[in-house]
Amino acid sequence: MSEAASPIVATHNLxxxxxxxxxxxxxSLAVPEGMFVSIIGxxxxxxxxxxxxxxxxYKPSAGSVVFRGEDVTGLxxxxxxxxxxxxxxxxxxxxxxxxxxxNARLAVQASHPGNAVFWKSAxxxxxxxxxxxxxxxxxxxxxxxxxxxxxxxxxxxxKLDLALLLCAEPEVLxxxxxxxxxxxxxxxxxxxxxxxxxxxxxxxxxxxxxxxDVVHDxxxxxxxxxxxxxxxxxxxxxxxxxxxxxxxxxxxx
Amino acid sequence: MTTIVLLTLTGLALAAMYFLLAAGLALIFGLMDxxxxxxxxxxxxxxxxxxxxxGRFTAAGSQEGSTGGFLLGVLVAxxxxxxxxxxxxxxxxxxxxxxPIYQVLVTLGAxxxxxxxxxxxxxxxxxxxxxxxWLADTSTVLGARVPNNRFLLIAAALVVLGGMLLFLKxxxxxxxxxxxxxxREMVRALGIDVDRAFTLVFALGGALAGLGGAFGAAYFGSxxxxxxxxxxxxxxxxxxxxGLGSVTGSALAAxxxxxxxxxxxxxxxxxxxxxxxxxxxxxxxLRPGGLLGDRT
Numbered sequence: 001m002s003e004a005a006s007p008i009v010a011t012h013n014l015x016x017x018x019x020x021x022x023x024x025x026x027x028s029l030a031v032p033e034g035m036f037v038s039i040i041g042x043x044x045x046x047x048x049x050x051x052x053x054x055x056x057x058y059k060p061s062a063g064s065v066v067f068r069g070e071d072v073t074g075l076x077x078x079x080x081x082x083x084x085x086x087x088x089x090x091x092x093x094x095x096x097x098x099x100x101x102x103n104a105r106l107a108v109q110a111s112h113p114g115n116a117v118f119w120k121s122a123x124x125x126x127x128x129x130x131x132x133x134x135x136x137x138x139x140x141x142x143x144x145x146x147x148x149x150x151x152x153x154x155x156x157x158x159k160l161d162l163a164l165l166l167c168a169e170p171e172v173l174x175x176x177x178x179x180x181x182x183x184x185x186x187x188x189x190x191x192x193x194x195x196x197x198x199x200x201x202x203x204x205x206x207x208x209x210x211x212x213d214v215v216h217d218x219x220x221x222x223x224x225x226x227x228x229x230x231x232x233x234x235x236x237x238x239x240x241x242x243x244x245x246x247x248x249x250x251x252x253x
Numbered sequence: 254m255t256t257i258v259l260l261t262l263t264g265l266a267l268a269a270m271y272f273l274l275a276a277g278l279a280l281i282f283g284l285m286d287x288x289x290x291x292x293x294x295x296x297x298x299x300x301x302x303x304x305x306x307x308g309r310f311t312a313a314g315s316q317e318g319s320t321g322g323f324l325l326g327v328l329v330a331x332x333x334x335x336x337x338x339x340x341x342x343x344x345x346x347x348x349x350x351x352x353p354i355y356q357v358l359v360t361l362g363a364x365x366x367x368x369x370x371x372x373x374x375x376x377x378x379x380x381x382x383x384x385x386x387w388l389a390d391t392s393t394v395l396g397a398r399v400p401n402n403r404f405l406l407i408a409a410a411l412v413v414l415g416g417m418l419l420f421l422k423x424x425x426x427x428x429x430x431x432x433x434x435x436x437r438e439m440v441r442a443l444g445i446d447v448d449r450a451f452t453l454v455f456a457l458g459g460a461l462a463g464l465g466g467a468f469g470a471a472y473f474g475s476x477x478x479x480x481x482x483x484x485x486x487x488x489x490x491x492x493x494x495x496g497l498g499s500v501t502g503s504a505l506a507a508x509x510x511x512x513x514x515x516x517x518x519x520x521x522x523x524x525x526x527x528x529x530x531x532x533x534x535x536x537x538x539l540r541p542g543g544l545l546g547d548r549t
Contacts, residue, residue: 078444093443095435098428106432109425110443125425 006069008033008204009054009085009172014063016049016228023049025228026063031172031221036198036205038215038236041225047208048176050225054206055087055174056080067172081111086170093164096150100141100160103149104132107167135163138200139193155186162193166201173197175207179214187214194218216240258397260515266403268511269410270472273465274488275495275503276417277338277458283434283498284454286353290360291341292488293481294367295459298337299330299466300476301371304382306330311383318383327467334463335456337367342455347448364482372478379477382470389474402471409468410504413461417500426453434498487514490529494536496546505544 007030016024024046031037041047052058054065056077064073067085081087095103108128136142139159144152152160158178165173178194179187191214198205198218209215215222215236222239224232232245239245274296281289303326310322341363349355384402391398421427429450433440441447462481469484470476491510495502510529518525536543 076444077442081444093439095432095439097435098432102428102431105425106428106440106443106445109428110445125423128425 007031007066008068009206010066011050011054012064012066014050014053014065015061016046016053016058017061023228024053024060027225027228027230028063029223029230029233031204031206033171033204034202035220036207036218037221037223038219039206039208039223039225040210040212040215043210045225046228047225049228051174051176051206051208055085078110081168081170084169084171086165086168086173094149094157094160096148098149099145100136100147100149100152101129101132101145103160104135104145104163104167105129107135107164108132111168131169132163132167135166136160138166138197139163140189155182155190158182158190159193162190162197166197170203172204172206175205175209177208177210179209179211191218212240255396256519258395259399260519261512262394262397262399262403262407264512264515265508266406266472266511267515268507268509269406270465270469270484271488271491271511272410272504272507273413273461273468274484275491275507276413276500277454277461278488279492279495279498279500279503280417280430280454281458282492284430284437285350285451287346287356287360288489289341289455289458290357290485291338291364291367292360292458292462293483293485294364295334295337295462295481296466296469296484297368297371297476297478297481299334299463300382300470300480301375301466302333302463303327303330303467303470304380304476305375307383315383317386317389320385320387323385323388323471327464330463330467331460332463334466335460338455338459338462339452341459342452346455347451364485368478368481375478377478379475382473382475384471384474388471402468406468406472409464410507413464414500414504420457421500426450430454487529490533492543494533494543496543499543499545502543502545 010030012028014024014027015022027050039047039050049058053060056072056075056079060073064071066072067080067083070083072080072083072085077087095106098106105128108131112128133145136145139162141156141159141163144156149157149160158181162178175194179190182190194205195218197203207218219236221233222236223230224239224245232239232242234242274292278289278292281287303323306326306329307318307322310319310325341360345359345363346356349359388402388405389400391400392404421431429440429445429447433447433450437447466480469480487510491503491506494509495504495506509532513528513532514525517528
């Protein structure tokens with residue numbers, strides 16, 4: 001993986017202020033294509049805010065987000081998702097009354113906005129169903145398609161989250177703490193699912209995570225945020241060894 | 254026995270007419286949270302368009318309408334209903350989606366105005382609806398002589414029910430409508446054009462109301478401007494009993510109301526509408542979400 005390759009996604013001096021508070025502080029981060037980058041930092045470090053700036057949920061106070069050489073700072077989350085910068089779905093995006101498969105179909109449809117002629121859409125409908133079924137299979141929910149999403153166990157809901165992400169066929173996956181709230185025995189399954197997606201699909205992945213062991217095993221690079229600023233960006237081993245990171249984040253003197 | 258068969262089939266035909274009106278109301282309320290008081294006017298306009306169309310093909314003063322004219326009327330009525338519905342949605346409702354009270358007022362006003370227009374154009378009194386002979390004829394079922402238009406209404410409602418369930422379950426727009434009924438803002442956040450789904454649902458509801466008007470004209474044998482508003486009251490009751498937003502619930506409730514009204518009106522002079530209101534009160538007290546409603 002060559003560092004010289006032009007980055008698939010990059011931020012330039014990205015800054016977010018809420019009132020007087022500086023949430024994200026002048027972050028410039030370049031992610032080469034195909035790389036797995038984890039973003040870590042203590043609570044309140046601005047990780048999720050930074051993520052929301054990437055997906056377009058928040059508009060930055062200053063700076064820009066560039067995807068494949070195009071400035072996407074002014075685009076909505078759905079417009080970014082259609083270009084391939086995957087939105088970070090969360091549990092709130094699940095429609096409890098629809099079946100698991102229907103939730104996935106809706107996510108496929110959202111990424112391919114239809115034309116007005118609905119009787120012409122039969123063939124595309126079939127493609128959407130296949131894509132949705134494939135996504136469920138990839139995350140290990142193949143047998144749960146007909147179950148109402150409300151009836152899924154919490155761990156399965158997180159898997160559905162992941163499937164919804166895949167439905168949009170993103171080039172860059174944004175994963176916001178995919179193991180949060182997942183039972184201890186389910187975490188390895190979730191991580192294996194993410195690892196498999198990475199291996200099979202070869203996607204670029206950005207992940208917010210606070211479990212250090214998870215980050216270390218999965219990541220090519222780790223970015224450390226503290227008080228909204230990027231304080232380190234290197235291989236997992238180099239970041240762990242960084243004395244500043246050790247004191248600021250790992251709490252090791 | 255003969256009477257019971259006749260009352261049952263007539264009640265089911267009445268139920269079919271209520272369902273055609275209520276199905277659109279239920280969908281519109283489910284997706285958009287709009288109580289559409291203009292819906293009765295779509296029904297009236299559907300009835301008048303069918304009456305006008307059949308009149309073009311029927312000799313003046315003739316008791317028997319032309320079959321071709323009737324079939325054409327059945328095609329024209331839903332088109333007129335859908336066009337009016339789209340007009341109301343796009344021009345009047347779209348600017349008001351954040352103001353629910355104004356929406357109620359604007360649909361009420363549009364309904365009154367559209368209804369008034371029919372009496373200005375075609376006089377306020379009832380007009381005879383000349384049916385084709387085969388439609389006004391009766392068939393004998395278990396000794397009861399039942400007008401054929403009853404069977405046609407029931408068949409039409411069954412086809413519409415099946416078609417709507419297929420639409421909601423199988424098509425991409427149906428999926429958007431169902432997801433929107435659960436959480437409209439989230440569907441919008443996904444980048445799906447919910448406004449287009451609104452217009453589609455309104456057009457569909459208007460078309461069904463127009464169709465109901467055409468068949469209703471055959472059922473009653475006449476058309477008049479108050480046609481829609483009278484039936485709209487019962488359609489609203491059907492929607493509330495069935496569960497706001499549930500098409501299957503509306504079908505079930507329509508059957509209950511249609512039968513209760515027919516039997517009530519036959520055996521007493523007063524009980525038909527009274528039983529309906531009683532049923533409404535009972536459902537509101539015991540199952541406020543309606544028979545098949547998700548909401549409580």
